[in-house]
Amino acid sequence: MNFEVTILGNSSASPTSSRHPAAQSLKIHNNHILIDCGEGTQMQLSRYKIKRADITQIYISHIHGDHMMGLPGLLLSMNLARRESSIEIFCPQELVEVLELYFKYSETNFSYKINYHLLNEYTSEIIFENDDYTVKSFPVFHRVPTWGFIFQEKRKYRKINQEACKKFNIPFEAYTSIKMGNDFTDENGLIIKNIDLTFDSIAPLSYAYCTDTLFHENVIKAVTGVDLLYHEATFLHDRLERAINMMHSTAKQAGIVAARAMVKMLLIGHFSSRYEALDELLAEAKSEFDNVELADEGKCVNLNFI
Amino acid sequence: MNFEVTILGNSSASPTSSRHPAAQSLKIHNNHILIDCGEGTQMQLSRYKIKRADITQIYISHIHGDHMMGLPGLLLSMNLARRESSIEIFCPQELVEVLELYFKYSETNFSYKINYHLLNEYTSEIIFENDDYTVKSFPVFHRVPTWGFIFQEKRKYRKINQEACKKFNIPFEAYTSIKMGNDFTDENGLIIKNIDLTFDSIAPLSYAYCTDTLFHENVIKAVTGVDLLYHEATFLHDRLERAINMMHSTAKQAGIVAARAMVKMLLIGHFSSRYEALDELLAEAKSEFDNVELADEGKCVNLNFI
Numbered sequence: 001m002n003f004e005v006t007i008l009g010n011s012s013a014s015p016t017s018s019r020h021p022a023a024q025s026l027k028i029h030n031n032h033i034l035i036d037c038g039e040g041t042q043m044q045l046s047r048y049k050i051k052r053a054d055i056t057q058i059y060i061s062h063i064h065g066d067h068m069m070g071l072p073g074l075l076l077s078m079n080l081a082r083r084e085s086s087i088e089i090f091c092p093q094e095l096v097e098v099l100e101l102y103f104k105y106s107e108t109n110f111s112y113k114i115n116y117h118l119l120n121e122y123t124s125e126i127i128f129e130n131d132d133y134t135v136k137s138f139p140v141f142h143r144v145p146t147w148g149f150i151f152q153e154k155r156k157y158r159k160i161n162q163e164a165c166k167k168f169n170i171p172f173e174a175y176t177s178i179k180m181g182n183d184f185t186d187e188n189g190l191i192i193k194n195i196d197l198t199f200d201s202i203a204p205l206s207y208a209y210c211t212d213t214l215f216h217e218n219v220i221k222a223v224t225g226v227d228l229l230y231h232e233a234t235f236l237h238d239r240l241e242r243a244i245n246m247m248h249s250t251a252k253q254a255g256i257v258a259a260r261a262m263v264k265m266l267l268i269g270h271f272s273s274r275y276e277a278l279d280e281l282l283a284e285a286k287s288e289f290d291n292v293e294l295a296d297e298g299k300c301v302n303l304n305f306i
Numbered sequence: 307m308n309f310e311v312t313i314l315g316n317s318s319a320s321p322t323s324s325r326h327p328a329a330q331s332l333k334i335h336n337n338h339i340l341i342d343c344g345e346g347t348q349m350q351l352s353r354y355k356i357k358r359a360d361i362t363q364i365y366i367s368h369i370h371g372d373h374m375m376g377l378p379g380l381l382l383s384m385n386l387a388r389r390e391s392s393i394e395i396f397c398p399q400e401l402v403e404v405l406e407l408y409f410k411y412s413e414t415n416f417s418y419k420i421n422y423h424l425l426n427e428y429t430s431e432i433i434f435e436n437d438d439y440t441v442k443s444f445p446v447f448h449r450v451p452t453w454g455f456i457f458q459e460k461r462k463y464r465k466i467n468q469e470a471c472k473k474f475n476i477p478f479e480a481y482t483s484i485k486m487g488n489d490f491t492d493e494n495g496l497i498i499k500n501i502d503l504t505f506d507s508i509a510p511l512s513y514a515y516c517t518d519t520l521f522h523e524n525v526i527k528a529v530t531g532v533d534l535l536y537h538e539a540t541f542l543h544d545r546l547e548r549a550i551n552m553m554h555s556t557a558k559q560a561g562i563v564a565a566r567a568m569v570k571m572l573l574i575g576h577f578s579s580r581y582e583a584l585d586e587l588l589a590e591a592k593s594e595f596d597n598v599e600l601a602d603e604g605k606c607v608n609l610n611f612i
Contacts, residue, residue, distance in 0.1 A: 014383040017352040021379070039379045040346040046323040063412050065379045073327070073345045073371045077320040094411035101407055105400035106369050107450055144413055 003028050003153050003205050003303040005228065007295045008044040010269040012234045012248070013066045015039070020297060021066035022211060022270060024230070025050050028153055029132040034058045034074075035149065035209050041070035042077055048298055052078055057128070059135070060091035061211055062146035068095060072102055079110050086113035090127055090137070092145055093118050121145045124222060131156065138222040140213035142247045148219065150226060152206040156180070158198035168192050205303040208263075211270050214244065215253040220260050227303050229263040230295060232270035233281055251281040255288025265306040269295030309334050309459055309511050309609040311534065313601045314350040316575040318540045318554070319372045321345070326603060327372035328517060328576060330536070331356045334459055335438040340364045340380075341455065341515050347376030348383055354604055358384055363434070365441070366397035367517055368452035374401060378408055385416050392419035396433055396443070398451055399424050427451045430528060437462065444528040446519035448553045454525065456532060458512040462486070464504035474498050511609040514569075517576050520550065521559035526566050533609050535569040536601060538576035539587055557587040561594025571612040575601030 004027050009020035021038025025045070032054040034041070045052050052074060060068050068091070078087070096116045103110075117127060124138035136150045157179035165175070170192075174184055184192045208223040211232040223229050233251035235243045243250050249257075251268055258266035268285050271278060278294050285292045291306070293299070310333050315326035327344025331351070338360040340347070351358050358380060366374050374397075384393070402422045409416075423433060430444035442456045463485035471481070476498075480490055490498045514529040517538040529535050539557035541549045549556050555563075557574055564572035574591050577584060584600050591598045597612070599605070 014386050015349050015352070015379075017349055020349065039376060040349060043321050043323055043326065043346060046321070063408075065382050065408075065412065069375060069379045070345060073321075073375045076371050080320050098404065098408045098411060102369075102371075102404045105404060105450075106371065144411075 001029055004300055005207060006048060006300045007297050008041055009038050010271055010295045010297055012270045012272050014273040016273050020044055031132055032056060036061055036067045037071040037074060038066045039069040042074045057088045059149050060095060062144055063092050063094050083112040086115055088115050090117045119147050140219055141216045142212045146212050148210040150206055150208045153204045155201035155204045159201055161198055164197050214247050215249050220257050224261040227264045228306060229258055230267045231257055233268035233285060234270050234272050236280060236284055251284040252288055255285035258289040266292040267295045307335055310606055311513060312354060312606045313603050314347055315344050316577055316601045316603055318576045318578050320579040322579050326350055337438055338362060342367055342373045343377040343380060344372045345375040348380045363394045365455050366401060368450055369398050369400050389418040392421055394421050396423045396425060425453050446525055447522045448518045452518050454516040456512055456514045459510045461507035461510045465507055467504055470503050520553050521555050526563050530567040533570045534612060535564055536573045537563055539574035539591060540576050540578050542586055542590055557590040558594055561591035564595040572598040573601045
């Protein structure tokens with residue numbers, strides 16, 4: 001059951017030659033999702049061998065350019081490639097208006113359907129659900145309406161008890177059926193109960209994406225207990241005043257959120273272009289929470305192994 | 307008198323991991339100009355050490371995303387850097403509407419003024435002029451209103467006749483005045499006529515930017531006699547039908563335009579992502595016109611040396 005995040009961009013509003021604006025690729029089981037789509041995302045997808053054709057959903061946190069200016073180009077490239085399957089975009093209402101005006105003037109006839117799902121500014125709610133995962137949005141605290149997202153997988157399958165299966169000589173071909181909760185009947189008609197061949201599933205994994213926000217108690221509440229938290233860390237804490245003015249967080253604050261929300265692992269990103277090296281940002285977050293890593297571009301974190 | 311073009315992007319609509327959408331930096335004397343601004347241009351500027359703060363003018367050929375989707379991000383980054391001097395943008399009316407709607411929703415308060423200059427769809431005309439250069443727009447033939455641009459420098463100074471200046475013992479400090487056409491008066495009051503100390507200036511250099519167009523007689527007429535021509539070459543000629551349908555040109559056609567327009571040098575770009583290697587496109591253009599080069603990203607062509 002694959003559940004992994006690949007970082008495509010870790011820059012804040014002003015990108016550098018080596019750091020791109022916000023974008024992440026998320027794979028949950030066989031679902032391919034894009035979270036934010038800053039300028040250059042389609043090139044980053046290509047660089048990290050992620051097929052844009054596979055993407056079925058795009059979640060946009062807010063309308064600031066570094067989180068969505070790659071979206072029109074990506075949608076146009078999907079069109080040039082004659083995409084047929086529809087795409088679901090979860091985003092603010094204003095973004096729809098801008099996109100639709102632009103597509104009108106660029107005289108684009110889409111080969112596929114774009115379904116917009118508007119985010120609700122005031123409540124935390126389930127905005128998508130299928131057999132594999134649910135997505136919950138929650139408001140964060142930035143200069144324009146901005147949302148965080150929690151992606152939580154559904155564990156459909158029980159965990160195979162390898163030792164028991166070996167003991168009962170269960171053939172490998174039967175594992176899928178057993179994982180799905182079925183008993184096993186051998187060639188002599190003997191029934192072996194599922195409970196004797198499997199363990200309960202582990203708790204479903206969850207990922208919280210939380211960018212462009214002030215440090216805030218409500219954010220801590222919203223992300224409490226997730227396995228992996230991505231939290232913005234635009235500045236070092238010596239620029240707290242600037243962070244507050246711009247409605248961003250510091251690396252230290254990201255660490256505090258992770259610690260208080262009792263997550264398993266923290267990824268920090270959305271770094272200001274003023275920092276050429278990022279080690280100080282990492283050290284500052286680590287002073288508050290141990291298991292933290294930089295959201296280096298190209299980094300892939302598999303939630304099954306944290 | 308510097309006059310040089312640096313290529314920032316050479317891809318057509320679907321960029322690849324190594325080729326970016328259209329953008330060029332143009333330096334005429336001390337004027338810094340950007341031509342087109344596809345997605346990722348601000349990162350490319352940074353990669354090639356071109357300061358965005360120096361840019362005073364931006365020319366946008368048309369509203370398709372691969373020619374302008376880097377513009378909002380660039381303007382926002384200039385704002386974050388607290389730019390004070392105004393910027394001049396020459397572009398279609400529709401682009402202004404899209405930008406202004408976007409800036410309204412992103413709640414951007416600009417620290418500098420953006421002056422828009424709308425392009426006229428139906429005529430070829432001088433759209434800008436200062437002491438150093440003139441810019442002429444001309445309509446080309448694409449699916450939406452699209453313009454080519456000709457940048458022509460003004461030669462303000464006469465050329466020093468080194469031999470004559472040596473003969474008359476002219477001090478080096480007097481050269482600037484002499485270049486400007488003044489006579490020289492020596493310490494004994496003897497006047498040496500400017501014409502005896504200088505040559506006529508060489509003809510002013512000119513650069514034509516011509517992208518996203520069908521092969522067309524009017525384009526050839528418009529760019530006739532320029533020193534350097536950038537012409538799109540989206541496809542090889544075996545895809546002429548596709549080129550015509552998409553209102554693009556082939557590499558062979560770009561070569562024909564250069565030959566018939568009697569330019570000194572041709573740069574081809576705007577390559578389809580279907581071509582991993584570009585040597586065939588170059589060879590095809592070369593079959594029609596000898597002095598042609600690929601618009602490789604990062605390439606800088608100085609018009610004084612072609």
